[in-house]
Amino acid sequence: MSKKNMMPEPWNDWVDEWSADMRLRSLSENTINLRRYQIGAFARHTGKHPGEVTASDIRKWLGRKGLGNAAKRGDRCMFSIFYGWAQRNGKRLDNPVEGMPTIKREQRKKRAAPEQAVLIGRDSSDPRTRLIIMLAADAGLRRAEIAQVRGDDLIDDELGWSLIVHGKGAKDRIVPLSDELAREIRRRGPGWLFPGEKGCDHICGDTVYRLVKDATGYPPHSLRRRFATAAYITSNGNVMAIKELLGHESLATTQSYITVSGRMLRTVIEQARGYEARGTGDG
Secondary structure (H helix, E strand, O other): OOHHHOOOHHHHHHHHHHHHHHHHOOOOHHHHHHHHHHHHHHHHHHOOOHHHOOHHHHHHHHOOOOOOHHHHHHHHHHHHHHHHHHHHOOOOOOOOOOOOOOOOOOOOOOOOOOHHHHHHHHOOOOHHHHHHHHHHHOOOOOHHHHHOOEHHHEEEEOOEEEEEEEOHHHOEEEEEOOHHHHHHHHHOOOOEOOEOOOOOOEOOHHHHHHHHHHHHOOOHHHHHHHHHHHHHHHOOOOHHHHHHHHOOOOHHHHHHHOOOOHHHHHHHHHHHHHHHHHHHHHO
16 A cells, blocks of 8 residues: 555554444445545544544635535545544544534536437447446446446346346345346456456446546446436336436435436427317317
8 A cells, every 4th residue: 555545553543443333334345445535535634643633624624625515525424423433432522523514415416428428438449448338327337336346246037137236335236237238247257347456356436437537528427317317218207216226215316316408398398288288179
């Protein structure tokens, strides 16, 4: 591990114990690694012992230049969890995050990747990138879920091929696949679909992000939103089914993924006007 990513000595024991507590509560390794990464970045920046960190230190970290709203919310949540754990285990008398204002979720609608971008990605000269884009755009997987797909996660049920997706919070779900996508996965055989390097079992979510962004110009989550929107249109608005496919806990989250285009709104208006005209004719 490089010095850039090392956990400072005063933090090692605290973070290792916190990680063990998270594993005891069956949190996924992806979640644990993310939280370790977040707290490690702050630990290297502050230079303080974790027991000496103040609310002011955390506010300055959350207010640093270039930090987006989602990242700010994620960091604040991580601090609250970490210092809540420290307080419960007698390492601190207080939780410095208590009393800090919550950070509102952005209401801005995020864009789904356009079809042209997906088509360009499908034409990538790299077979690995093409398959990653298919998993995001045609099956709606998150980047971390794509990174850890195995060939033996593919199952053949009575209705066709499906994939066991290892989702957030160590929660698995079954996602039906097209014959084309299933065929591409089968070609790679059992084991990790995207093996890692330097002793890693598989590639990381950041690698998935980079490959998709380089090939399409859009991040993987935009392709996931494209999948949600396409599924909404083709299923006649079956949001509950889309929620299950995406692995969401909240229906509101699923609804936020669906992009309603101007064309779709215009179609609804025209259909409503046609209904009114028929009603007038019946009179």
